[in-house]
Amino acid sequence: MKDYVILTDSCSDLGKDVREKLGIDYVQMNIVYDGKELPASLDWDIYTPAELYNIMRGGTRVTTNQVPVQNFNTAFTKYMEEGKDVIYIGCSSALSGSVNTGKVVADELAEKYPDNKIYVIDSLNSCLGEGLMAMDAAKMREEGKTAEEVAQYIETNKLKYLQFAAVDDLTYLKRAGRVKASAAFFGNLFGVKPILISNRQGENLAVKKVKGRKNSIDEIFNMAKPSIVAHENQTVAVVHADCEKDAEYLKNRIESELGVKEVYVNYIGPIIGASVGPGTIAIYCRGNEKEV
Numbered sequence: 001m002k003d004y005v006i007l008t009d010s011c012s013d014l015g016k017d018v019r020e021k022l023g024i025d026y027v028q029m030n031i032v033y034d035g036k037e038l039p040a041s042l043d044w045d046i047y048t049p050a051e052l053y054n055i056m057r058g059g060t061r062v063t064t065n066q067v068p069v070q071n072f073n074t075a076f077t078k079y080m081e082e083g084k085d086v087i088y089i090g091c092s093s094a095l096s097g098s099v100n101t102g103k104v105v106a107d108e109l110a111e112k113y114p115d116n117k118i119y120v121i122d123s124l125n126s127c128l129g130e131g132l133m134a135m136d137a138a139k140m141r142e143e144g145k146t147a148e149e150v151a152q153y154i155e156t157n158k159l160k161y162l163q164f165a166a167v168d169d170l171t172y173l174k175r176a177g178r179v180k181a182s183a184a185f186f187g188n189l190f191g192v193k194p195i196l197i198s199n200r201q202g203e204n205l206a207v208k209k210v211k212g213r214k215n216s217i218d219e220i221f222n223m224a225k226p227s228i229v230a231h232e233n234q235t236v237a238v239v240h241a242d243c244e245k246d247a248e249y250l251k252n253r254i255e256s257e258l259g260v261k262e263v264y265v266n267y268i269g270p271i272i273g274a275s276v277g278p279g280t281i282a283i284y285c286r287g288n289e290k291e292v
């Protein structure tokens with residue numbers, strides 16, 4: 001069986017510990033603020049989560065760029081020179097142009113490396129929705145599945161990766177254009193916290209309005225609870241934008257009430273964080289295919 005690599009991008013929000021353990025790599029995007037363009041590192045080695053989110057709390061706008069063409073060229077070429085195939089699981093095409101850029105670069109390299117294959121998958125998700133796909137792909141590789149088998153599985157099952165997110169302030173999402181305009185009115189209601197899911201088109205969609213922070217966190221748990229399948233084999237992800245205590249609360253509830261195999265907790269990374277803003281918290285899990 002030909003060796004292959006699992007590749008994601010800065011939107012996957014997978015920590016270094018998980019990436020190293022499972023052999024997952026990623027291509028970096030960039031963030032921009034105060035006239036500076038910086039790599040969106042998932043290792044937080046340029047700025048800490050608190051530093052970035054405090055910059056946003058202070059009113060500074062942080063914008064994002066997709067994966068540069070050169071970053072795709074460098075990553076794809078590196079692995080193909082090593083004789084490996086590549087599975088790139090990218091951020092939803094409804095939220096980023098990266099996956100389309102990846103397809104263009106992959107097509108350009110196909111002639112130069114005819115014996116290697118690059119599978120470019122539009123996750124129709126982001127954050128740990130995308131990240132959980134990469135984790136499952138890596139585990140399937142460990143089980144001896146071929147790149148083609150893994151890519152086909154992810155492509156077939158990607159709509160079963162679910163998002164339940166509570167946003168503390170919709171301002172950031174509206175500013176970044178990451179939530180449908182029809183949901184923008186949520187941001188004008190005092191004390192109301194919108195609950196976001198990722199729909200079948202890979203868009204963030206506000207589906208509920210909940211009064212108060214604590215209620216919004218409980219609500220995403222209540223929504224996720226009946227959606228999770230195969231509890232004993234399920235890794236559920238809890239991610240947060242610099243609100244560790246809230247993430248720990250959710251982790252404890254999931255562990256005590258649902259009995260899943262594992263709860264993975266991590267920060268929401270620079271790219272997703274710039275879009276959703278500080279205080280956002282989310283649950284990602286596998287369940288029945290999205291209907292919305």
